[in-house]
Amino acid sequence: MSLPKKTLPPKTLGFIASTAPEAQSALEELLRLYGNTSIEDADVIVALGGDGFMLQTLHQTINTGKRIYGMNCGSVGFLMNDYHRENLRERVAEAIENELHPLKMTTTNEDGSSSVALAINEVYLFRQSYQAAKLCVEIDGHVRLEELICDGLMVATPAGSTAYNLSAHGPILPLEAPLLAMTPVSAFRPRRWRGALLPNHVRVDIHILEPEKRPVNAVADNAEVKSVLHVRVEQSTEVTARILSDPNHSWSDRILAEQFNN
Known part of the structure; x- marks a missing residue:
């Protein structure tokens, strides 16, 4: 920004x-x-x-x-x-x-394909079925959440922090803040985890656990990818x-x- x-x-x-x-x-x-x-x-x-x-x-x-x-x-x-x-x-x-x-979302998908999309507001992962999503979250190669069970998880920019992020009770970020908001939707485990503020230069890797039982879709603004196995989110400074x-x-x-x- x-x-x-x-x-x-x-x-x-x-x-x-x-x-x-x-x-x-x-x-x-x-x-x-x-x-x-x-x-x-x-x-x-x-x-x-x-x-x-x-x-x-x-x-x-x-x-x-x-x-x-x-x-x-x-x-x-x-x-x-x-x-x-x-x-x-x-x-x-x-x-x-x-x-x-914007954020760059890179996905590895169940069918063996991969995709790249940009998000001005947020990248959002959400459960595809009645089963809650089970995710593992890495920040710059370090596992920060070994297992997050939730309906969804988003990474929002300051520009997007007042959109879906705010509706999910995430923090509002000043436009000039060099931060990203990571916000869960209906976190079940860890039940008390309410999200995190991240420097905007970090690389976020989200691994989908039990993808056959708990399929997950990923969205960058309005570009949706179905049945993802892994999602990487990082700011695209060249765009x-x-x-x-x-x-x-x-x-x-x-x-x-x-x-x-x-």
């Missing part, structure tokens, strides 16, 4: 929108006011939708150098700025840029996504404020 910084004024804007009626209506309105540049040629991409659409856009533009300015036309919109049609070029020019380095936020309602401020909400 890089520290927030001021952005360069955009010369051109490219607009994209989710299929939601509200987002499509906003798209028509903004195209009339500002015109449009192709996504390939635009300095800044304006994404209209909710958090899911923003994640999708970040994955599509990762490592391209494109800056994404989102405006909320969805339900939650935690990753988005408020929707206003006025002075959009000025707002984008004044926005704060955050560079995100960058770039997101813009209004200075009066920065992403860092939103994450900080979330810690004081009821």
Whole structure:
């Protein structure tokens, strides 16, 4: 995670929108006011939708150098700025840029295959059947949990710490914190284990125990792999996504404020 910084004024804007009626209506309105540049040629991409659409856009533009300015036309919109049609070029020019380095999930699968996927929010392992998952957790080659019995286990970035991680009672991480949150879902053994805070440079290896009896799936954001045997999670420092936020309602401020909400 890089520290927030001021952005360069955009010369051109490219607009994209989710299929939601509200987002499509906003798209028509903004195209009339500002015109449009192709996504390939635009300095800044304006994404209209909710958090899911923003994640999708970040994955599509990762490592391209494109800056994404989102405006909320969805339900939650935690990753988005408020929707206003006025002075959009000025707002984008004044926005704060955050560079995100996603997690890389590498899996070894039951059928002998392997896969790699990136996660801006979290990597999540979860049980596939009625049987609880049984996992062994290594951090940088050292076994930290010989046996964790649970419904699921996730590794979340600061950007994702207010998403599923928070719903599972994991900690909220400031955006600039060089940390990852490891959070269990319904841990049965050890019953009192509530998770851990990890430096963001560590390598996490999760081994699935008894995979035939207790099959496990793994997800990196919205990319799911079924019946995994082993999952490695590490930050991908060579990959960058770039997101813009209004200075009066920065992403860092939103994450900080979330810690004081009821």
